[in-house]
Amino acid sequence: MTKKVQLGFESDCVTIPVADILPVRALSKSIKSSRKYTQITASIREIGLVEPPVVARNGDVGGSWLLLDGHVRIEVLKDLGREHVECLVSTDDEAFTYNKRVSRIAAIQEHRMILKAIERGVPEDKIAAALDLNPRSIKRKVKLLDGICPEAVAILKDKACTLAVFTTLRKMIPLRQIEAAELMVNANNYSVAYISAILAGTPQAQLVEANKPKRVNGLTPQAVARMEKELARLQ
Template identity: 65%
Template sequence: MNRIVEPVALGEVIQAFSADTLIIAIDAILPVRAIGKTVKASSKYRQIASSIAEIGLVEPPVVCRDRQAGSYLLLDGHLRVEALKELGHMDVECLLSTDDEAFTYNKRISRLSPIQEQRMIAKAIERNVSKEAIAKALCINVRSLVRKATLIDGICEEAVGLLKDKICPLAVFDVLRKMNPIRQIEAAELLINANNYSVSYATAILAGTPQAQLADSTTPKRMKGMTAEALARMEGELSRLQQSITSIQETYGEDHLHLTVVKGYLAKLVGNPKVARYLEERQPEFLSEFRNIVQMTSTLPAD
């Protein structure tokens, strides 16, 4: 029986950050890595600098006290601090960490997906923030902003739900928009199952889509460099592939359970010295395969 431990017995919980932020002179902050010229020329850096110039610093950098009095080590926020320097700022509001561990900061956080970005932009527009101001903060032109804001127009809710946290190129949604809602859902599932969100793969799915499942079923489907016969062949192959994937998905759980049970049984079998010796003398190829199954850690093929 587990013993109940009183909260007092666990001792005081140590906070990871101090309760208040600190205003620190930028010259007193020591970066733990250098920012190269290529990084400064990147679109990410330009976007950060533009955002700070337009709306100010949203997320404070994270620092910890250095052994040298009056100085701080910069754990997270190198690009933000560098952008502040270039913009002429002398100090910055920082979060003070109680240790020098940088493993859990923003570099480990997942990137924002296009659909999540679209929802944030759409919400800002609904709150009467001008498109010009949003575009300036994101360091993009208004035309690109409008494209991001209307990203899911013409995409059914079910497909949006499937792709809401996936990092898809914007052009993938242009391809999905050419399909009817049912086919959009099927295409989104194919993208997820293959873990491939490239425009070329989405285009291949479009090429294999029957005419009746297109958004405009009256206009003949045309793909650059492909004949009508090749398109018809792709439709048939993609249909068979989809049926195979569906069949595997239906039985995957049960098959995996059977394999786990078999693996456990074979582990006991080859672990028995008498059985192992018998198999080695009479059926060595079986013993070799049984041991391979027991040692298997994944059902995926080796690279």
């Protein structure tokens, strides 16, 4: 019998009046003078709200919502005079439990948000300015998933991987990309050092450039060969 999987969020975003959203914590008095607040304000003004706030239905007061994540974003929207906001609805109304799971936005999520802004006609230089990034970084983030197979993308979609991780994955054939992604998830390790070790242990036949000698910074060819044998044994 197939078990029903309980989702952490409702399947669709909802558009909610900002005035109906109740914060669960107070912002510090100095937040509006911080660099973070200025950056978020510039981002929302230039490219819109790319990461929806997370709310839960308030069972005690009909028509109101508890704000679980996105307090600064909501405050910025108020300052900008925005009356409605699209939100993710959490099925877990325990703010403490939820906030323990919240981390910095994953690289793949950021990539998709940037693409969405570009599709809306926002120039890349404006996105770079809003996110306080070098324009070249935006171009790299746009091309983040070029050469990455859909299965590996699905595995890493909410993981804290750096751009360098995807650069290394791109050197592997799709089947090996999937294996590498699963290894990172199982080890809960998304560091450049770990993906480099996985690359070192990848058989030559599973590289995109199978005829080109494999090079891993800091490792001799002999060490690479030993790692390849060891990783094959572990798998």
